[in-house]
Amino acid sequence: xxxxxxxxxxxxxxxxxxVAGLSDFGGYHVQAAEPLVxxxxxxxxxxxxxxxxxxxxxxxxxxxxxxxxAATGLHHTELFAWQKLSPTNPDAKPGPGLSxxxxxxxxxxxxxxxxxxxxxxxxxxxPDAAKAxxxxxxxxxxxxxxGEPPEGVLDTIEKLxxxxxxxxxxxxxxxxxxYWNPETGLAALKGRSAGMGFCCDTGHxxxxxxxxxxxxxxxxxxxxxxxxxxxxxxxxxxVRGAKDVIWGQGKGRIADILAEVKTLGIKPPYFGIEWExxxxxxxxxxxxxxxxxxxxxxxxxxx
Numbered sequence: 001x002x003x004x005x006x007x008x009x010x011x012x013x014x015x016x017x018x019v020a021g022l023s024d025f026g027g028y029h030v031q032a033a034e035p036l037v038x039x040x041x042x043x044x045x046x047x048x049x050x051x052x053x054x055x056x057x058x059x060x061x062x063x064x065x066x067x068x069x070a071a072t073g074l075h076h077t078e079l080f081a082w083q084k085l086s087p088t089n090p091d092a093k094p095g096p097g098l099s100x101x102x103x104x105x106x107x108x109x110x111x112x113x114x115x116x117x118x119x120x121x122x123x124x125x126x127p128d129a130a131k132a133x134x135x136x137x138x139x140x141x142x143x144x145x146x147g148e149p150p151e152g153v154l155d156t157i158e159k160l161x162x163x164x165x166x167x168x169x170x171x172x173x174x175x176x177x178x179y180w181n182p183e184t185g186l187a188a189l190k191g192r193s194a195g196m197g198f199c200c201d202t203g204h205x206x207x208x209x210x211x212x213x214x215x216x217x218x219x220x221x222x223x224x225x226x227x228x229x230x231x232x233x234x235x236x237x238x239v240r241g242a243k244d245v246i247w248g249q250g251k252g253r254i255a256d257i258l259a260e261v262k263t264l265g266i267k268p269p270y271f272g273i274e275w276e277x278x279x280x281x282x283x284x285x286x287x288x289x290x291x292x293x294x295x296x297x298x299x300x301x302x303x
Contacts, residue, residue: 035071037290042298043297050293051069051078051118052272053230053273054077055276059280062086068283069115072290075114075115077115078144078272079119080121086109103139118143119137119169120145122146124149124153126153131156133145134163134164144166144199146171146228148173149170161193161196172201174208181208182198182218198219198226200219201229203233203274206234207234209238213260217264220264228271228272229271232274233250237251244275246288247288247293258296
């Protein structure tokens with residue numbers, strides 16, 4: 001199927017039913033006392049995972065975030081290192097300073113909520129800071145650390161990825177942040193081990209006027225480097241102040257991104273909802289994004 005035809009196909013078919021009504025969307029029947037998303041079988045068939053960047057719920061604690069994720073019906077999250085841990089331990093944060101007892105409590109809370117702690121966004125500003133966070137990540141069972149470390153720390157981080165079997169994913173904030181353009185990250189990672197890659201923030205690419213599908217191709221053409229996604233759809237393209245919209249309703253080419261992930265054979269991709277507009281957004285909004293994703297996944301399986 002040609003690129004133009006594929007784009008038209010997804011725009012007309014996947015978008016049409018994604019948010020037609022939250023009482024029955026994407027094959028899920030919503031009941032107040034139950035998770036909004038009852039399952040994502042098409043997504044699972046592709047070997048993909050969908051969850052949240054905990055930053056979407058930054059106005060509450062990690063424990064409350066896990067409750068929200070469970071209520072939505074998704075099962076994965078990427079934490080961020082400066083979020084308060086819980087209402088009873090508001091001074092604690094998910095990082096190296098977290099006590100053994102509170103680490104155990106966090107693991108239990110995540111398990112009780114049925115949420116897998118994929119990894120964490122943090123500052124890896126020095127070799128010592130990187131070493132401490134990798135030790136913490138290993139104890140917590142993370143598979144990836146997301147961040148924007150100075151290039152001078154990458155030699156240390158590369159050694160740590162090998163030692164702890166935990167990946168690094170370079171994140172891209174909008175310009176003038178260092179890694180806003182994938183070219184910078186590609187140059188920094190050239191010749192490095194497979195554990196060094198990218199967290200592709202598709203919304204920030206769009207805010208910088210970078211086509212997310214073309215950026216994805218550019219990264220994977222150089223080497224298999226895609227680790228995770230901060231997947232965003234926005235109401236405008238090329239505008240720094242663009243706002244979040246439900247996946248499939250904006251200018252972020254979400255369906256085309258997913259089609260390209262399948263074409264490129266990226267494995268195993270993790271897609272995190274990162275909603276910046278309102279940290280208290282109703283969970284139905286996020287469930288609608290998951291419904292759109294699941295419907296597109298079904299179309300991709302059928303191709």
